Amino acid sequence: MTDATPDDKKLYAEKMAKVQTARSKMMAKKTVKKGLIIVHTGNGKGKSSSGFGMILRAIGHGFPCAVVQFIKGSMFSADRQVLQDRFSDICQVHVMGEGFTWDTQDRDRDIAAASRAWEKAKELIRDPNNRMVLLDELNIALRYDYLNADDVAEFLLAEKPEMTHVVITGRNAPERLIEIADLVSEMKEIKHPFRKQGISAQAGVEY
Amino acid sequence: MTDATPDDKKLYAEKMAKVQTARSKMMAKKTVKKGLIIVHTGNGKGKSSSGFGMILRAIGHGFPCAVVQFIKGSMFSADRQVLQDRFSDICQVHVMGEGFTWDTQDRDRDIAAASRAWEKAKELIRDPNNRMVLLDELNIALRYDYLNADDVAEFLLAEKPEMTHVVITGRNAPERLIEIADLVSEMKEIKHPFRKQGISAQAGVEY
Numbered sequence: 001m002t003d004a005t006p007d008d009k010k011l012y013a014e015k016m017a018k019v020q021t022a023r024s025k026m027m028a029k030k031t032v033k034k035g036l037i038i039v040h041t042g043n044g045k046g047k048s049s050s051g052f053g054m055i056l057r058a059i060g061h062g063f064p065c066a067v068v069q070f071i072k073g074s075m076f077s078a079d080r081q082v083l084q085d086r087f088s089d090i091c092q093v094h095v096m097g098e099g100f101t102w103d104t105q106d107r108d109r110d111i112a113a114a115s116r117a118w119e120k121a122k123e124l125i126r127d128p129n130n131r132m133v134l135l136d137e138l139n140i141a142l143r144y145d146y147l148n149a150d151d152v153a154e155f156l157l158a159e160k161p162e163m164t165h166v167v168i169t170g171r172n173a174p175e176r177l178i179e180i181a182d183l184v185s186e187m188k189e190i191k192h193p194f195r196k197q198g199i200s201a202q203a204g205v206e207y
Numbered sequence: 208m209t210d211a212t213p214d215d216k217k218l219y220a221e222k223m224a225k226v227q228t229a230r231s232k233m234m235a236k237k238t239v240k241k242g243l244i245i246v247h248t249g250n251g252k253g254k255s256s257s258g259f260g261m262i263l264r265a266i267g268h269g270f271p272c273a274v275v276q277f278i279k280g281s282m283f284s285a286d287r288q289v290l291q292d293r294f295s296d297i298c299q300v301h302v303m304g305e306g307f308t309w310d311t312q313d314r315d316r317d318i319a320a321a322s323r324a325w326e327k328a329k330e331l332i333r334d335p336n337n338r339m340v341l342l343d344e345l346n347i348a349l350r351y352d353y354l355n356a357d358d359v360a361e362f363l364l365a366e367k368p369e370m371t372h373v374v375i376t377g378r379n380a381p382e383r384l385i386e387i388a389d390l391v392s393e394m395k396e397i398k399h400p401f402r403k404q405g406i407s408a409q410a411g412v413e414y
Contacts, residue, residue: 009315012312017312020312032406033406033407033409034406036406042395045257046247048260049260049264050252050253050256051260052264053256053261056263057259057284057286058285059289060286077267078264078265078267079267082266086293105223107216107219187392191390199240199241203268203270204338205264
């Protein structure tokens with residue numbers, strides 16, 4: 001790879017210079033800064049961990065931020081634990097869910113827990129001090145009709161402060177949420193070790 | 208949503224009990240624990256942030272871990288900064304890249320930087336003390352042929368300690384890497400604010 005001729009090198013430098021120019025032009029046009037509604041959905045891994053990664057990034061910028069966990073309440077979550085132990089001065093964490101619904105088996109209780117979580121989420125989003133709010137697994141609560149997607153969308157459009165980023169995770173994001181979002185990534189499962197290899201959920205990977 | 212009849216509630220509880228039983232059976236069969244090769248690829252957002260989220264999770268478990276950044280060397284990265292400032296006791300961070308290649312315009316220098324990064328990555332992966340190693344944007348270095356994908360795959364198959372997780376990010380993951388990976392997620396761009404709205408890269412979202 002290093003036996004390029006002087007001509008090759010020149011061509012490479014020219015090509016990269018063009019890419020740089022095009023990119024600078026593109027970036028110069030992109031001047032608007034605003035708080036985004038970000039949705040991570042799909043059946044693959046990386047939705048929640050990406051949300052927590054963005055929270056870590058916000059903390060790195062010194063931005064006050066907050067996390068509401070809608071579903072995984074009763075499970076141990078190491079990423080949540082680090083935030084609580086080390087960053088409680090800058091990042092609020094609210095664990096509102098009571099675990100997976102197949103463990104509670106009580107729809108009224110699930111709905112009540114989701115409603116409490118959503119009330120807390122609204123309060124955190126309304127507080128203009130918060131620069132990023134992660135609503136972890138909110139899509140699951142919407143999917144099971146514990147909360148109404150139109151209500152959530154309407155609230156975000158009407159009341160989210162201009163500069164606040166709201167990050168929403170969970171598979172099966174409702175169409176209405178995708179419509180109003182600024183940025184949507186679908187995490188697609190290409191390969192998963194549970195499927196074929198009999199590999200269990202593991203510390204550091206799943207929780 | 209709360210005006211369910213007693214029959215509805217019974218049906219719901221029965222359905223969820225069945226899901227719980229099926230899930231417990233499925234999980235009971237999944238008993239193997241092993242270090243995984245994890246690839247986050249695709250054109251959507253969330254690849255690196257998910258990698259950093261997994262590192263945060265590993266830290267929450269008290270696992271020594273390490274990050275090698277192959278490309279974003281000269282850019283400010285807030286997630287990296289938090290790790291360096293707050294977790295240097297448990298997480299090593301090595302910034303080996305020299306920024307995006309269109310900024311350096313010197314292929315030999317790009318190749319030399321990628322090779323140094325890969326040597327450091329091998330050293331970190333070989334050290335059995337590390338439970339997770341994130342190779343951030345390695346796929347970009349492979350895509351530009353700064354490194355050889357077969358060499359990387361062969362090293363991981365031959366030398367990665369049994370229990371170490373290796374997380375590799377970047378778009379255009381080479382086929383060979385996908386073949387040997389245990390877990391692959393493709394982050395697909397569904398909507399991106401750069402495209403239509405003239406929104407700039409923002410602190411907390413892109414860096």
